Amino acid sequence: MKAVTQLSKKNLTQTRSRSILIGISIMLTTALLTIIGLSCNGIMKMNSHNSSVLYGDFHAAFTGISEEKKQEISVRGEIEKTGSMSSVATVELGKASGVLSYYDQNARAMSNLKMTGQSRIPTGENEIMVQKSFFKKLMKKKPKIGDTVTVPYRINGEGTVLRKKFTITGFLPDSEMNDLKQAYGAVVSKEFFEKAVPVEQRSYTLCVKMKKADKVTENGLKESINQLAEKLSIPEKNVSLNTIFIMWDTDPGAETVAAGVFIAAVVILFSIVVIYNIFYVGMIQKVQEYGKLRAIGMTKKQMKQMIFREGMILSGISIPVGLIVGYFGTDLFFTKIAGFSSVNESINEAIANTQLFSIPVLAGAGILSLITVCLSVKRPMQIAAKVSPVEAVRYQENTGKKKQKRKGCRQVKLIGLTRANLSSNRKRTLMTILTMGLSCVMFVTIANLCGNMDPAYEAKKDVKKGDFYLTLDTKLDDKTYPEKNLNRVQEQGLMNASVVEKIKKIDGVTRVETGKWAAVKVRGNEEEGTSVIQILSKKDFNAFVKSGLERGSADYEQLVKESGTVYLWDHFFDENGYHIGDKISMDLLDGERKVPLTLKITGSANAHLEASWAMTEETFKKLRVKGNLTSEIYISCLPEKKTAVEKQLRNLTGGSEFYDLLSYDDAYRTAQLGIGLLRDSLYALLFVIGIIGFMNMANTLITSIVTRKKELGILQALGMTNRQLARMLQMEGLIFTAGTLLISLTFGNAAGYMLFLKCKDTGMIGINDYHFPMAEILVMAGILLMLQILLSAFMSRKLQKDSLVERIRYEE
Incomplete structure (x- = not known):
């Protein structure tokens, strides 16, 4: 041995x-x-x-919980602990907004409420803790702990505006996402909450952590939470599952195990x-x-x-x-x-x-x-x-075992030598191309996902057309300040023809489009309250509604003929008791007037619109509406004039609190923040796969050349020049590269498209329209080609350093 x-x-x-x-x-x-x-x-x-820490220490959140229901939930045997929070009041800060919230000790711990520096939780009635950006909106200066600030607020977003002086006890971390959305949160004390909100008006969000979660599967825990909510008569729409925390806090469900086994098997096999x-x-x-x-x-x-x-x-x-x-x-x-x-x-x-x-x-x-x-x-x-x-x-x-005949040639060409070498052992050649192709298949598969994660698609949900979106920021059913409701604000003519003309005359503006909204009340459905119906042209109807249709029909001509409407929140369609084909009666609010109308429900969609219903322009024209219901304006401009146009638009709209201006660029940056984390992690995986593919290709080419050192020496002794040797080696590498690309583009794109469809069905951010990932594939092909050329050139130079005699005498 x-x-x-x-x-x-x-x-x-x-x-x-x-x-x-x-x-x-x-x-x-x-x-x-x-x-x-x-x-x-x-x-x-x-x-x-x-x-x-990352997702919160709770399995679900129940919203809209009364004081009585809160006590009932807290004593349930299935629940390990609960934490309650409540949105006490809203704050209007011009174009920005804020919410004053109360968190009990458990809720602060379960939601991982963060504080900065020497901050402390508010305990007194006049104490507050919030983000610095929030205070800057109020104080117009850099705040510090101990400063006092007067906050205008409305309890539960209703009633009269109250003003109160608060002492700053600390700061919450600033967030780029909050700054982009101009929405902030503040923490107030229990004393302030209990004095400001009567018991019968209190509405809590309850964080719930279930007992023995680590003993059940992910799917089992979700089912238990939904069953508990049903026993407690909590509507499905008021139950929010903390899905990611549930996944990591339980034994994985069957789907999670299957996914893990599949990924492990692919990596091992490869x-x-x-x-x-x-x-x-x-x-x-x-x-x-x-x-x-x-x-x-x-x-x-x-x-x-x-x-x-x-x-x-x-x-x-x-x-x-x-x-x-x-x-x-x-x-x-x-x-x-x-x-x-x-x-x-x-x-x-x-x-x-x-x-x-x-x-x-x-x-x-x-x-x-x-x-x-x-x-x-x-x-x-x-x-x-x-x-x-x-x-x-x-x-x-x-x-x-099979006897082979060797064919002779009158002339020997480089392509013939290349073909002879690769065909001398077809199995080796095919295996090399296959293994190189497999690494690139994985690259192309993931590239089909990464290349189609489009922040522009997410941004278009907020700014559907043009560079700027100007809309009315109003209430719908404010009984204390009815002048802030949509139908009353529309009477102010904030988006009448003269305003539109002023926008058109701004230097750099190339196109202005308008849209109409109307506040409506559905008769016999008090739960829905006052909602919004959007009046759309055929073009916009097909673009915004038809593309998101879930059931029924959104055919524009049919809607015109039948005075039809499409419900835009399909998730709540059944819950609100609606059915395809039903006729519903509404009151359209034209200022203080009520215009009755009856519409036929032809479909239900998820359209990413701010309205609940959609109707056609032709149907709307049949109504005798006196007011101007224009409530949104889309503005397009020259790229080089974008900054100047935005400045003038803000000057134009600065005179009213009801204008809300959003730029496409801001919406795009917000979408990028959400997509960036996922995309970066996937590209990191591509980096690892790329190294595997490169090493396989490098080893194959180098080994093939080294083992043929004697053969190549003999060919050069018979008259092959160094240049011809280099060209032959390059052609061999090109054949490997071509075979690799053929496999990767065929199987990789098929697998990638299937992955794209799966991710689209699950609603992954930025996934909507499929585009062939040309840029990523060209980069992959370019890298393969470059590496092959460099390797072949390197080995050709290395071979030429030895004399012909040494190469011919070479023994492996």
Whole structure:
């Protein structure tokens, strides 16, 4: 046995260049497997240990809960603990808005309410804690702890405007998202809440954490929460599940386990195929050498043992190095892999505190690499063990049991030599293209998702047309200040023809479009209260409503003919007792007048509009409406004039509190913040996959050239020039690249499109219209081509450093 081991070591030292290439391949593959394993484990650990910090320490939130119902819920045996919060009052800050809220101790802990610096929770009636941006809106100066500020507020958004002096006890963290949306939150004391809101008017949001959550599955816990809500007579729309926290706080459900097993199986299978191909290409041409050993008496068993030990020696050196490199690589890039984002400090802190080192994961990666090496050397072992000593000495890659005839050529061209080399062992060529193609298939699949995550689609939900969206910011059913309701504000003519003309005359404005809203009350449905119906042209109806249709019909001509309407919040369609084909009676509010109308419900949609109903312009024209119901204006302008136009629009609208101006650029930035985290993590995965594909291609090309050193030397001795040699090697690489692209584009795009459809069905942010990811694929193709050219050029130069005599005398 010692002789076999010595032969293995001697063979490795004699073929040092090939051994180094195989060792590097094993090391890098192990490192990549380690990075994938540690990163996945780190993300799981981070979410498991920090899920309460990141997503809140509660399983569900029940909204609209009365004081009596709150007491009933708090004593339920299924519930471990509850925390209550309540929106006490609203604050109007010009174009911005704020909410004064009360949190009890449990709610503060369960929702991870953050404070900065020396802040403390308000305890006195006149104390408040809020974001600095909120105070700046009120004080017009930089606030500090201990300052007093007068806050105008309305209890529960209703009643008269009250003013009260508060003392600042601290600050909540500022948020870019809050600044973009101009919406802020403030915390007030229990004393203020109880004095400001009578018991019968109090409405709570209750954070609920269930008992024994870790003993049930994700789906089981969700079902238990919904059943509890049903027992407590809490409407479905008032139940909000903390889905991500539930996922990490329970044993994974069947779907989660299936997804995890699938991803693990793909990674393992891909790794096995890659390493197998690397070993197969590197060792298949050593059979002749092993045949000489068979001829002098080595048995089949010893032959297998010698080849196996070569693999084990290389693994024993390369795998530990790969584990070390993989660990430090994970430690270096984990923040990127996990989706580092300065927008969320809690996520950053959770990532920084995650312990990446894991003995089971490192052991698993090492064992996996060892298994793949064992599988990879199996075929070369069988080839050398099965042939007779005489046949092994004469062994060539393209020999087999079937007798082959060799065809001669009058002229030998470079393309013929290239084709002959690749076809001499079709299996090796096909396996190389297949394994390279698999890595690129994964790239193309994910690129189909990343390339279609469009922040513009999300932004268009807020600013559907043009560069600016000017609308009326009003109430619907304010009984204390009815002049703030939509129908009364419309009487002020804030968007009449003269205003539209002023906007059109602004330098740089290229197009102005208007839209109409009307406040309506559906007779016999008091729960819906006052809602909004939007009057749309055929073009806008098809663009905004028809595209989001869930049931029924949104055919414009049918709607005109039948005086039809489409309900725009499909989730609440059944809950409100509506049915397709029903006729509903409404009162359209034209100022203080009521215009009766009867419409037929033809469909239900999720249209991302601010209205509840949609009707056609033709139907609206039949009504005798006297007022101007224009309530929204879309403004397009020249790109270079955008800043100047926005400034003039704000000057024009600054005279009324009811104007609300939103720019497309602001909406786009808001969408980017949401998409950025997910996209960055996916691109980090693409980076890892790209390294795997590159190492496989590099090893295949380099090994193929090194093992043909003698053959190439003979060709040059017969007259092949250095330039022709370089061109031949480039053509071989191009064939590998072309085959790889063919596989990746065919299977990758098919899998990518299926993934896109699945993500679209689940409502993933930014996913709507499918576009072929041309840019990503061109980048991938360019990188493959560039690497192939560089590798071929490098090996060509390396070969040319040796003299022809040395190359011809070269023995592997």
